[in-house]
Amino acid sequence: MAKKKLKEILWRKANTSTIDALSGASDSQQGIELGRFEVFQDFFLSGSNKTEDEIKEGFQIVVPIEPFEGEQPIDAYSLNVTFRGTEDKSRPTWYLPKQTPIKKKNPEGGYPLWLNSRGFNGEIVEVIDENGNVKQNSKGTGPKLTCKPDNGHDDYIFLAKDFEGKVHARWLTKQELDRLPHQIRVEIESSSFGTYKIGSKMSVTSEKIIKLLKEKKNVLLYGPPGTGKTHLMQEVISNFNSPAIELDTEKEQDSVVSRLDAEFDDVLHKFVTFHQSYSYEDFVIGLRPDPESEKLLSLVPTPGVLLELSEFCRNTQNASLLSIDEINRGNVSRILGEFITLIEPNKRLNSSNEKTSSTVEITLPYMKSDSKVNVSPKGEPLEVPVPFSLPQNLFTLASMNSVDKSVAPLDAAIRRRFHIVPLEPDLRELKEHLYFEADSEDVKEVKKVSIELLDYLNCSIAQFIGKDYQLGHWYFSPLCNHFEDVKYCEEVLVDVWLHKVIPQLEELFHSRIEQLIAILKLTEETKPLRVNRPDDEFEQLGAASFIESNQGSTPEECLRHIKIICGDQENTAHEG
Template identity: 30%
Template sequence: MSEFSEVAKNSIVSNIEDIKQRLGLEDQVANVMQSNNDAQIKHKNCMEIQRIPRSCCIHPLNFIIYGAPGTGKTYNTAEYALAIINNREPDLLKKTDTERRKILSEYKKYIQKGQIVFTTFHQNYGYEEFIQGLRPDPDKDGISFKTVDGVFKKLADKAILDNDNNYVIIIDEINRANISKVFGELITLIEEDKRWGELNESCATLQSGDVFAVPNNLYIVGTMNSADKSISLIDAALRRRFSFIEQKPDESLIEDDVLKNVFCELNTRLVSELDSTDLLIGHSYFMNRKKEDLCKILNTSIIPLLYEYFYDNRKKVSNILAEAIKNTDVEIVDDKIGRLNVRNKG
């Protein structure tokens, strides 16, 4: 194809400039370029910060509390967080209402101070929300973006400057997101010996130009429902960097003897049938309840869970249920149309 003449070239350039002016693209492009330039100027750098190795190693820096639904994983994160903040062992014994209120009052105090942060992972949770990403800048005209730090980076940047206090991020349902994608560079930086202040301290340069490190006073506490995904299915590289604490079903927390017997029989049968401790029933379904509540507990919470565990196998659900309630005043109702349910005899 022959080259354009000078007249044609000038005409094309003129038309392009006219279109840009009509659409207001000149200012928008300029804003984008200015936004990028601003971001390049304001880099954060951890290299000049000095920290010493941690001396109190009661808790692992990264750990996940896992267990069956209803075992109190999220409930206990407040106590774990306070134990980390105060450098003590966690007290997981049953608490009175007064004792629980005291724990939550102290927990909320540290949230307000910014030493504890709580977040929940989900399928759409990403690197941008956790570490850093670009967000539209509403303060500028046209198309403009700015770099925004995520919840973890904000906490890490605060913790690295504080040599006197511990910080905790609680990640509820940690296995519900694509963990490797969300953590990004943290896969390396969260290792205990690579935390900033330790012997092999490491840092990473983010896409914004910030030089980022995870300090050795920032603890990551995750919770994981073992019914959703077995530990063995978690990314091997990430699993190696976390300690795992099992939260087991605890019959001692159930006061009513009838409910306690049903609870124990259900879990005994489930372990026998499924040959797994991932799919059990937690004690919270039966706590602070009486035998008069048994039908409601089974119909609204336990039976739906059993159908999930047995992939809607009606016969297996019926067998487990029959064994669990055989010494109670409750019977199974099978109307052949809906799911199984129970009612009081007579």
């Protein structure tokens, strides 16, 4: 069984015209009308640019359908899709021509998994009039065949894109529809045609992090800049509770095999950044002026982010996700306080939010047994209990920069409570996003240079100052586009080199200038960067060499220097 997670789906409800075409019951009905231009524009034209004239006049595209791998396999199929054009005001629609069974007028036939017996599986019958005679077709040359009433009209033509961008085609039955996640099912049932984007693209790493969060409760992303920590956090936030469906590529009926519905009814998310001024009073609870008090100054206990999240997920059908960026930039022990203990999974309430023998209860500052502190995470006031204990469904995702040693590292007690996911520069991931089929060989050569450069620099950095200081692969993200012009691609690489990579290298090798000179293979004559060395007299007085840039250097000279730097590389860069 080969399952594919689906990214986007397209549907067209089966009506009489659809069934007549797929069954061959009507000579006049050869194809299937889908719907309006704007509804299917993204699904069919993603990545392509149609001119206004083409949209006005109409056009035809070919959609490659993946091979079917079941008991009666079907080779890869080219599905013709026609847009009739906006000039025809009466029918500016998408259309699937020639979706009838194989016959003289249509020797190629329609897509097999949509046709009768393999698609809607309807029963084709003769229609008898009130006199007991077989109705003739519109030309009066034979019996009119149609689908048996109420057989197939609750089903759908179904196209689906997986997360690799490949398209699959099936017939979606009412029974399968009932197994889809609620919000997708409602969307389909509310319209006879349409598209639905199931979720944003989620990487394998994000899937792993979400799984770890739900298992470990607290996850810390740890790595140098440019390794995608913030991007991963955003991806996890977007997909933490999103529904998903899978397609079994070996089944022609009942192919939507898995219902992965949203795990929680609702999720509350808060994003905070720790810094030196951030405190326990901001994060947990503190005394703040009461704006409604008539006194000159009245301080009341005011809950912070953590209490809002905690009370929201005290309802077992809800969950709360706390994202902490730069967790080591604040005084973490002071900010968390007693929650350093509570965030441990076995010190919380159980999955039903009931106390166990290991649950830890605390009395929060400024709260007495007779005091009331309310939070309103989504409008409805919730009372913070006294004493307080932490619910199970609070999940914490934090990030930490491995390079920044100007702040104190996390102490062992805090690190022990997080499941640490190390993120390292990954050339494989960079390659996956770097190359495009439409790129010319010259453009691909420039992108190859960027990979070799990053590999060379990271090997050198690791040898001199350690792996924690390597450059992340997303430093070169501006190159992850399709370039028509190789000169422009070169300019982008040079811009990344001069304004992102070099400043970071100078910061890393601040007191190791000779090491950086050796890594960059600099001399007094190299361009656009060169070494300015003091004369012997100044050197004896303590003067040191420094690197300076030549403002008059051209992009060609910069690129030439980059190639010199990584010129000792082997043809194949190390994939780290």
